[in-house]
Amino acid sequence: MKVAIVTESFLPQVNGVTGSVCRVLEQLAARGHQALVVAPRPGPESYAGARVELVPGVRLPFYSSVVVGLPTRRVTAVLRDFAPDVVHLAAPMMLGVSGLAAAERLDVPAVAVFQTDIAGFARRYGLRGTDPTVWWWLRRVHGRADRTLAPSTPVLAELDRRGVPRLSLWGRGVDRRRFNPAHRSPETRAALAPDGEVLVGYVGRLAAEKRPRMLATLAGLPGTRLVIVGDGPEERRLRRLMPDAVFTGFQTGTELSRLMASLDVFVHTGADDTFCQAVQEALACGVPVVAAAAGGPLDLVRPGVNGLLYAPDDGDGLRAAVATLAADPDLRLRLGAGALASVEGRGWDVVCEQLIDHYLQAAGGECAREAAVQRADDAA
Numbered sequence: 001m002k003v004a005i006v007t008e009s010f011l012p013q014v015n016g017v018t019g020s021v022c023r024v025l026e027q028l029a030a031r032g033h034q035a036l037v038v039a040p041r042p043g044p045e046s047y048a049g050a051r052v053e054l055v056p057g058v059r060l061p062f063y064s065s066v067v068v069g070l071p072t073r074r075v076t077a078v079l080r081d082f083a084p085d086v087v088h089l090a091a092p093m094m095l096g097v098s099g100l101a102a103a104e105r106l107d108v109p110a111v112a113v114f115q116t117d118i119a120g121f122a123r124r125y126g127l128r129g130t131d132p133t134v135w136w137w138l139r140r141v142h143g144r145a146d147r148t149l150a151p152s153t154p155v156l157a158e159l160d161r162r163g164v165p166r167l168s169l170w171g172r173g174v175d176r177r178r179f180n181p182a183h184r185s186p187e188t189r190a191a192l193a194p195d196g197e198v199l200v201g202y203v204g205r206l207a208a209e210k211r212p213r214m215l216a217t218l219a220g221l222p223g224t225r226l227v228i229v230g231d232g233p234e235e236r237r238l239r240r241l242m243p244d245a246v247f248t249g250f251q252t253g254t255e256l257s258r259l260m261a262s263l264d265v266f267v268h269t270g271a272d273d274t275f276c277q278a279v280q281e282a283l284a285c286g287v288p289v290v291a292a293a294a295g296g297p298l299d300l301v302r303p304g305v306n307g308l309l310y311a312p313d314d315g316d317g318l319r320a321a322v323a324t325l326a327a328d329p330d331l332r333l334r335l336g337a338g339a340l341a342s343v344e345g346r347g348w349d350v351v352c353e354q355l356i357d358h359y360l361q362a363a364g365g366e367c368a369r370e371a372a373v374q375r376a377d378d379a380a
Helices: 016-030 074-082 095-106 118-124 131-143 153-161 186-192 212-218 235-241 253-261 277-284 315-326 329-342 348-364 366-379
Strands: 002-007 034-040 050-055 057-060 063-069 086-090 110-113 147-150 167-169 198-203 224-229 246-249 265-268 289-292 307-310
Touching (some): 002 074, 002 095, 016 277, 034 063, 034 095, 050 074, 086 095, 095 110, 095 131, 147 348, 153 167, 198 212, 198 253, 198 277, 212 224, 212 235, 224 253, 235 246, 265 277, 265 315, 277 329, 289 315, 307 315, 307 329, 315 329
Parallel strands (some): 002 034, 034 050, 086 110, 110 147, 198 224, 198 265, 224 246, 265 289
Antiparallel strands (some): 057 063
């Protein structure tokens, strides 16, 4: 197949959208498929053998590290030259509209991947009351796609409730070589917890939408050491709130693998995650997870099996869950074994085969006919 991926985010930005696009590109290349990427600049010229066509982007005024692509008719010309069999829209918002328009002009099926809770993101940055407008826009964008893929069952249900048509479930894979208990490092543990403390870790962006300030509820928990991996606009404030925590900064590659596998408990504070890859990576390392009972983690964390859940805004509940695990090594061992078992069959090879099936179904099935009728009605 020839797959054109129009993505709102790509390298050098590192986030869930970029990560999933990179893994899909690697899997497509491994199967002999040809891919093209359209992404906002700056960025690389190619990735995994796929050419990357860079278009103008703009930094968000309230979050300068995030660049979003701007709509441009150039996308149509680029896709016409490439002649794709399917257009993959990764978290379509602004640039994705150009990808949709190009797919319509070229009569090519478009598969939209819903990955970012834009309404929740806006609320975290003080833009309250924008939900109706945001969902009107998302419904309009995704309504033009031949198929929309939701990453988790809670998100699938929400999209259905909001009136988004032609929905299917498509989760995310995990790299079992990079995230594996074999990376657990006695040296790393000794450096982080010289007195044998239980290592409680958070991995992710230090930004308002991830609610990392909830980690302050874990301060002073007896026998624990809090490790915070990541960077972002909240870092300076978090350092003041939690002076005894270890801040490692942004990590990737081998060092991230060692840090993740060396934890005893993984904590996730976000309540607007559509999937949460970091949770799945912790599970693949055999680390029990404590997460907010909201969004994507509801599909990943099974209380009493591979972790514990707490009410999203309940800081005391978060502290109590972590305290329970910190005080009980046998429970951690049992939940760690459950964590490993819970990610069986979730490799990117399996997940990408599912994605290719979605491409084929969108191209030739009922979804394509329904979308064509929808577009005709919109034009009328």
